[in-house]
Amino acid sequence: MNARLLATACLGGSLLAALGAPAAFAGQAPAAASAPDTPVSHRDRVYAAEQFSNTVSVTDPASNALLGVIRLGDPQPGNFSPLYRGQVLVHGMGFSPDHRTLAVVSIGSNAVTFVDTATNAVKHTTYVGRSPHEAFFTPDGSEVWVTVRGEDYVAVLDATTYAEKTRIRVPAGPGMTIFSPDGAYGYVCSSFNPETVVVATASHEIVGRVKQESPFCPNIAATPDGTQVWMTLKDVGRTMVFNARPPFNIIRTMDTGPITNHVNFARTPRGTFAYVTVGGLNEVKVLRTDDFSPVATIPVGKLPHGLWPSGDGSRIYVGLENADALAVIDTATNAVIGNVPVGQAPQALAYVPGAVPEGDGRANLQPLGLAGQTAHITLGEPDGAGMPTSVSLFDQGLTQVLQASVTGLAPRRPYTLALAEHADGGGTLQPLAAFTTNPAGSAIVNTVGPIRQVLGGGAPQDGRTGRRYLVIAPGGADGLGAPVQVQQP
Numbered sequence: 126m127n128a129r130l131l132a133t134a135c136l137g138g139s140l141l142a143a144l145g146a147p148a149a150f151a152g153q154a155p156a157a158a159s160a161p162d163t164p165v166s167h168r169d170r171v172y173a174a175e176q177f178s179n180t181v182s183v184t185d186p187a188s189n190a191l192l193g194v195i196r197l198g199d200p201q202p203g204n205f206s207p208l209y210r211g212q213v214l215v216h217g218m219g220f221s222p223d224h225r226t227l228a229v230v231s232i233g234s235n236a237v238t239f240v241d242t243a244t245n246a247v248k249h250t251t252y253v254g255r256s257p258h259e260a261f262f263t264p265d266g267s268e269v270w271v272t273v274r275g276e277d278y279v280a281v282l283d284a285t286t287y288a289e290k291t292r293i294r295v296p297a298g299p300g301m302t303i304f305s306p307d308g309a310y311g312y313v314c315s316s317f318n319p320e321t322v323v324v325a326t327a328s329h330e331i332v333g334r335v336k337q338e339s340p341f342c343p344n345i346a347a348t349p350d351g352t353q354v355w356m357t358l359k360d361v362g363r364t365m366v367f368n369a370r371p372p373f374n375i376i377r378t379m380d381t382g383p384i385t386n387h388v389n390f391a392r393t394p395r396g397t398f399a400y401v402t403v404g405g406l407n408e409v410k411v412l413r414t415d416d417f418s419p420v421a422t423i424p425v426g427k428l429p430h431g432l433w434p435s436g437d438g439s440r441i442y443v444g445l446e447n448a449d450a451l452a453v454i455d456t457a458t459n460a461v462i463g464n465v466p467v468g469q470a471p472q473a474l475a476y477v478p479g480a481v482p483e484g485d486g487r488a489n490l491q492p493l494g495l496a497g498q499t500a501h502i503t504l505g506e507p508d509g510a511g512m513p514t515s516v517s518l519f520d521q522g523l524t525q526v527l528q529a530s531v532t533g534l535a536p537r538r539p540y541t542l543a544l545a546e547h548a549d550g551g552g553t554l555q556p557l558a559a560f561t562t563n564p565a566g567s568a569i570v571n572t573v574g575p576i577r578q579v580l581g582g583g584a585p586q587d588g589r590t591g592r593r594y595l596v597i598a599p600g601g602a603d604g605l606g607a608p609v610q611v612q613q614p
Contacts (some may be wrong), residue, residue, distance in 0.1 A: 136219075138264065153438050157350075158350045164437050166479075167187040170477050171184040171442050172474065172477065174182075174217060174472045174473045175194075175470055176216050176470040178468040178519070179198030179200065180196050180469075181197060181227070182471070184451060184467070185486075189463040190418040191465055191467060192443070192487055194493060194496060197239060200496075200520075200521040201524060202575065212229075212238060214233035215230075216472045217230030217472070218473040221262045222264065225266075225480075226243055226248065230260050231257075232258065235254065236511040237250070242480040243486065251288065253562055255275030256276075257271050258272050263571050264304055268290075270282075272302055272571070274300055277294060279293040279302060281293060285427050295315070297317050299314070300316035306347060306351045316343060317340055318337075319337040319338055319339060321356065321367075325601045333371065336375070337458060338365060339363070340362065341358060341360070353376065361565055362380060362381060362405070363379060365377070381403055382408070382410070383406065383563075383565040385404075386402045386431050387430060389434060391434045392438045393456055394456070404446070405512065405530065427446070427448040428530040430445070430471060431471065431473040433474055434456075436478035436601050438456060439455070440456060442476055445471065445518075446471060449467060450467060457520065468497070470519060495520060498518070500518040500520070502516040502531070503612075504612055506548065507550065510586070514529055515529070528558070528568075529542060529570040531567055531568045531570055531597065532566065536563065536566045539561050544579065544593035544594065545608060550596050551610045556572075556605070579591070580596050594611065597606035
């Protein structure tokens with residue numbers, strides 16, 4: 126995701142000041158509600174983990190300007206080499222209580238990379254089990270919990286040596302851990318099983334279980350007042366809320382929309398509000414945390430994913446996965462007030478107040494370069510009705526990674542993303558990727574190839590024009606029906 130990451134800023138303001146660090150958040154998640162304000166400044170940074178360029182973008186929120194990227198790996202085909210040493214599928218992120226260290230998770234290379242926020246330099250890389258998803262520091266800063274989604278445990282790292290010290294066995298497919306603001310509990314949701322577990326942070330023992338309404342939770346967050354835990358269910362398009370304290374009972378379940386992804390909070394003079402990214406609708410939904418009433422629906426751009434509040438709750442930063450940008454929301458008006466170009470397919474975000482205590486914070490940053498090159502396409506019903514599907518072609522040189530945020534189809538049905546000979550979907554179909562929609566009639570579909578060149582026209586094939594058009598057709602290996610979504614002009 127969703128992601129996103131735990132900035133465990135639960136140390137007292139006086140201790141942080143003594144360490145020369147900034148004060149804790151303004152009661153913004155994941156800090157306690159009693160934490161003081163941290164106004165937006167040029168010392169703050171917004172970090173986004175970018176999955177297809179394998180970069181971490183670094184933004185100055187005071188000017189909403191991209192300063193550069195931390196390049197943790199290469200695009201394809203360089204990362205296919207057996208001698209490749211960089212990271213693949215940069216995805217999750219957390220940061221330390223003193224705001225000096227990022228923990229960046231790379232799914233494809235099973236890595237947690239620790240980055241110095243002041244210098245943007247890599248301090249250490251720890252390799253864990255198959256397909257980790259998120260990493261978060263405990264509120265006392267002593268441990269880093271890494272959800273190893275491809276297996277059945279949380280890897281617990283020593284936050285000083287970065288070495289794995291123990292494992293916490295949980296239901297297979299742990300998606301993410303978030304901690305209660307006081308550090309008593311870690312809440313671990315699952316991406317493969319319909320069960321969230323509550324773990325006592327000190328003893329590493331499971332002390333509670335919460336039934337998820339579906340198996341796929343990518344993201345979980347605790348309110349700053351320590352009373353609620355919110356989690357998203359991406360496959361069914363819902364958001365669940367449960368009691369953050371024993372007996373950990375479910376409080377509310379809400380339909381939020383297809384490809385519901387991440388949730389976070391902003392504490393404002395008007396109350397505390399939950400912000401939920403809904404990728405299938407290209408929106409962020411805003412709900413009150415006291416009565417769960419809807420407050421606003423904010424169009425933000427293509428496939429919103431991770432989000433994080435500023436240190437004073439005045440803004441929410443949202444990663445737009447299919448737009449290579451950050452959307453900046455003013456929480457007073459719930460309007461988008463800015464957009465920042467970043468790397469390819471931003472996933473988790475982190476807003477770190479006071480990340481750069483001195484200097485300009487530009488050391489070891491590189492220009493966006495190839496990571497900023499992406500083409501965008503829209504698919505829709507032949508008559509233009511229904512919800513559109515957004516498609517991004519992330520440039521990797523001679524090839525592109527295609528990602529489609531598919532919406533508006535029948536639930537739990539097989540479909541194929543294909544190339545058609547004609548703009549209306551007619552002629553022979555050339556399959557690119559088969560997929561099955563989730564219960565909300567949505568899916569995220571990926572494939573790789575020189576697709577942009579084919580869509581733009583090429584050498585004639587078999588006496589016909591070389592140009593092809595993207596379509597979605599029902600069916601799979603046994604045969605395809607007539608396209609139900611076609612490339613829009």
